[in-house]
Amino acid sequence: MFIINYLEKLQNFILDTLFPIHCLFCQKYGDWICEECAKKISILPIQVCPYCEKAISPAGRICPSCKDKFLGKNEIGPLDALIVSAKYEKSGISRLVHCFKYNFIPDLGTPLAKIISEAIIFHNLPLPDFIIPIPLHSRRLRWRGFNQSEILAKNLSEILTPGFPLSVISNFLIRKKYTTAQMKIKNYQERQKNVKNIFGLNKDFQNQHSNHSSDNSKIRVALQDKTVLLIDDISTTGSTLFEAGRILKSAGAKKVFGAVIARQEISLKK
Numbered sequence: 614m615f616i617i618n619y620l621e622k623l624q625n626f627i628l629d630t631l632f633p634i635h636c637l638f639c640q641k642y643g644d645w646i647c648e649e650c651a652k653k654i655s656i657l658p659i660q661v662c663p664y665c666e667k668a669i670s671p672a673g674r675i676c677p678s679c680k681d682k683f684l685g686k687n688e689i690g691p692l693d694a695l696i697v698s699a700k701y702e703k704s705g706i707s708r709l710v711h712c713f714k715y716n717f718i719p720d721l722g723t724p725l726a727k728i729i730s731e732a733i734i735f736h737n738l739p740l741p742d743f744i745i746p747i748p749l750h751s752r753r754l755r756w757r758g759f760n761q762s763e764i765l766a767k768n769l770s771e772i773l774t775p776g777f778p779l780s781v782i783s784n785f786l787i788r789k790k791y792t793t794a795q796m797k798i799k800n801y802q803e804r805q806k807n808v809k810n811i812f813g814l815n816k817d818f819q820n821q822h823s824n825h826s827s828d829n830s831k832i833r834v835a836l837q838d839k840t841v842l843l844i845d846d847i848s849t850t851g852s853t854l855f856e857a858g859r860i861l862k863s864a865g866a867k868k869v870f871g872a873v874i875a876r877q878e879i880s881l882k883k
């Protein structure tokens with residue numbers, strides 16, 4: 614153990630000497646984003662209903678008219694609320710998220726999770742029983758080497774309740790289908806189709822914890838009457854979060870909230 618710690622420190626020292634960390638915005642040495650530049654990113658003070666994106670609602674809760682629409686179809690909304698932490702800006706948030714995901718800098722998960730936590734606290738979203746990150750397909754996970762939503766979730770759990778981290782459960786949901794990235798699809802209906810049934814309850818979770826049935830009963834028991842917070846990095850139409858929320862609700866979760874760093878507005882053909 615001592616040797617592993619020592620080697621890790623040595624490796625960090627060498628990397629730090631060869632590739633010193635600079636603020637991505639002002640180049641100041643020390644952090645990926647320095648304190649001054651972090652202060653320039655402000656939390657969105659107003660939240661809207663996650664479905665119609667029009668009605669202003671406290672903590673991004675579903676608005677009465679969208680609730681009625683779901684009730685009319687005999688359904689319940691898959692997300693009870695969605696916190697969008699900051700504005701999606703090319704110069705700020707989008708750059709940080711891009712470096713996090715595509716320049717493979719997992720350390721950016723800490724400042725990004727801090728932004729989400731500030732928004733959750735500002736809007737008084739109730740604390741959940743669990744935090745569940747949106748899973749990646751195993752193929753994409755192998756390619757990236759980490760799940761960005763899981764890193765955000767783990768950092769968030771420590772920031773929200775210091776010393777008593779909230780449980781982060783990464784093995785309830787699995788991504789069954791390898792799909793085209795939502796960013797590449799420019800049509801609203803196609804996006805919804807693309808994510809339909811992409812998630813499922815993890816059968817291996819059941820097998821790890823019991824030799825009997827594989828009916829996911831352990832997950833169902835754990836979710837019963839619980840409040841879940843789903844974490845994703847960026848959302849656009851919300852389809853991915855809605856689909857994950859639908860599975861969690863059908864497995865017994867009482868409330869499903871979502872939180873993302875930002876929501877990207879792109880003009881989609883509806």
Ligand SMILES: [Zn+2]
Nearest residue numbers: 636639647650
């Ligand atoms: Zn800076």
Ligand SMILES: [Zn+2]
Nearest residue numbers: 662665676679
């Ligand atoms: Zn609405």
